[in-house]
Amino acid sequence: xxxxxxxxxxxPLTPLAREIAARIERDGPLPVSEFMRLCLAHPEHGYxxxxxxxxxxxxxxxxxxxxxxxxxxxxxxxxxxxxSIGRPSPVALVELGPGRGTLMADALRAIVKVAPEFRAALHxxxxxxxxxxxxxxxxxxxxxxxxxxxxxxxxxxGPLLIIANEFFDALPIRQLVRTDEGWRERCIxxxxxxxxxxxxxxxxHHRMVQPGSVIELSPDSxxxxxxxxxxxxxxxGAALIVDYGPFEAGPVxxxxxxxxxxxxDPLADPGLADLTAHVDFQRLAAVAREAGAAAHGPLPQxxxxxRLGIAARAATLVRSAGPVRGGAIEAAIARLIxxxxxxxxxxxxxxxxxxxxxxxxxxxxxx
Numbered sequence: 001x002x003x004x005x006x007x008x009x010x011x012p013l014t015p016l017a018r019e020i021a022a023r024i025e026r027d028g029p030l031p032v033s034e035f036m037r038l039c040l041a042h043p044e045h046g047y048x049x050x051x052x053x054x055x056x057x058x059x060x061x062x063x064x065x066x067x068x069x070x071x072x073x074x075x076x077x078x079x080x081x082x083x084s085i086g087r088p089s090p091v092a093l094v095e096l097g098p099g100r101g102t103l104m105a106d107a108l109r110a111i112v113k114v115a116p117e118f119r120a121a122l123h124x125x126x127x128x129x130x131x132x133x134x135x136x137x138x139x140x141x142x143x144x145x146x147x148x149x150x151x152x153x154x155x156x157x158g159p160l161l162i163i164a165n166e167f168f169d170a171l172p173i174r175q176l177v178r179t180d181e182g183w184r185e186r187c188i189x190x191x192x193x194x195x196x197x198x199x200x201x202x203x204x205h206h207r208m209v210q211p212g213s214v215i216e217l218s219p220d221s222x223x224x225x226x227x228x229x230x231x232x233x234x235x236x237g238a239a240l241i242v243d244y245g246p247f248e249a250g251p252v253x254x255x256x257x258x259x260x261x262x263x264x265d266p267l268a269d270p271g272l273a274d275l276t277a278h279v280d281f282q283r284l285a286a287v288a289r290e291a292g293a294a295a296h297g298p299l300p301q302x303x304x305x306x307r308l309g310i311a312a313r314a315a316t317l318v319r320s321a322g323p324v325r326g327g328a329i330e331a332a333i334a335r336l337i338x339x340x341x342x343x344x345x346x347x348x349x350x351x352x353x354x355x356x357x358x359x360x361x362x363x364x365x366x367x
Contacts, residue, residue: 014269014270014271014272016038016045016046017269017271019042020038020188021190021193029185029189029200030188031186031188032172032185032186032255033175034172035188035270036172036255037172039273040170040275045270045271046271047271047272048129049129050130050132050271061261062103062165063103063242063301063342064099064102064106064165065099065102066336067332067333067335067336068317069313069333069336070103070305071102071104071105071106071110072106072109072110072313073110073305073309073313074107074165074240075106075108075110076111078093078118078240079114080359081237081238081356082115082118082122083118084356086236087117087118087121088121090121091118091121091122091159091160092155092156093107093122093123094126094127094152094155094160094162094163095124095163095165096127096162096224097127097128097167098128098133098137099133100133100136100137100140101140101141101146103165104126104144104146105140107163108144123156124141124146125147125148125149125156126141126146126147126149127149127150127151127152127155134148155231157231159235160228160235161237161239164239164242165243166242166244168241168243168284169245169276169277169279171224172218174186174217174218174219175214175216175255176214176215176216176217177213177214178213178214179199179211180211181202182202183205184200184202186198186200186214187199187200188267194267197267207251213251213252214252214253216253216278218283221284222283225284225288225291226291228288228351229291230293232293232353233291233293233353233354236355237352237353238353238359239351240348240349240350241281241284241351242301242346242347243281243346244279244345245278245279245280247281247282247298247347254277256276256277257273258276259272259274279347281297282298284349285298288351293352293353294351294352294354295349295351296349296352296359296362297347297348297350298348298349299347299348299361299362300339300344300347301336301342301343301344301345301347301348302336302342302344302346303343304348305337308360308361310336310337314329317329318330348361348362350362
């Protein structure tokens with residue numbers, strides 16, 4: 001007699017999943033935007049509140065962790081911007097979502113060598129909700145005496161130089177689904193006691209697409225860009241946004257979850273995986289212009305880094321390294337700039353005040 005098949009027990013729900021399920025039972029379907037907000041920023045169980053996720057041992061690796069040249073070139077970019085706006089002192093050098101502080105540390109090292117007067121004028125500000133990363137940030141940047149903020153609302157008035165690398169992709173998005181009856185809000189629902197995607201209330205939208213199509217909106221991203229652009233228009237400065245997404249957003253579902261550097265089900269373990277979506281660069285550029293600033297780009301990351309001199313910087317590093325380390329440096333640079341790696345998927349958008357010249361690397365020239 002053969003043994004009967006027994007399904008393995010289902011994995012227990014995370015504390016946040018239980019809380020979300022209870023909320024859906026009480027209040028009805030939960031919009032994707034609110035689901036993302038809870039998963040990433042819940043005060044107790046949010047992913048960015050609790051997990052030091054960056055680096056080879058974490059859930060994902062960002063450009064500053066791949067090569068020091070990334071942060072160095074951004075630091076020099078900021079130094080040129082500072083000169084172009086009249087070398088104000090003091091000036092706030094701000095990073096949104098600073099990770100372990102690697103990018104800012106690399107930027108400051110380059111600034112000290114090439115633009116010491118800029119280094120003397122700047123004050124470092126970090127906008128981050130991840131308490132688990134405060135220790136690494138202090139270790140990397142303690143000498144710079146950074147000031148921490150949970151939101152951009154508490155940044156000082158005055159000239160701002162802002163770095164946002166892989167920050168906007170993690171802000172909540174709304175997803176609208178085109179059904180045969182019209183547009184509906186995509187939501188999280190309960191199906192047999194488990195979290196599942198479904199649709200909620202009818203919404204108004206005028207884009208013409210095929211039924212079944214999904215479009216994504218990010219009011220959170222627009223609000224932040226509108227605020228930063230307005231500040232830049234008032235006080236001068238610049239924001240450099242580097243993130244991933246297409247040149248023009250299409251009707252496609254880009255929501256994804258990453259855990260241990262692999263894609264996982266976004267609904268499987270709320271609070272334990274990073275949730276991201278593609279950035280709509282064209283919309284953010286339009287919002288910046290509406291707020292009174294100028295916007296340049298988007299430009300492929302690879303093209304920007306090449307224009308800023310990454311090849312020359314890499315050659316210098318390779319010459320001072322041994323053969324093995326030199327090969328690793330070249331491989332890291334290729335990962336940043338090659339089209340089949342990060343060079344094309346990642347884009348850069350620059351926001352400056354309208355009286356400022358075209359920022360370095362964004363001149364309209366063939367890519």
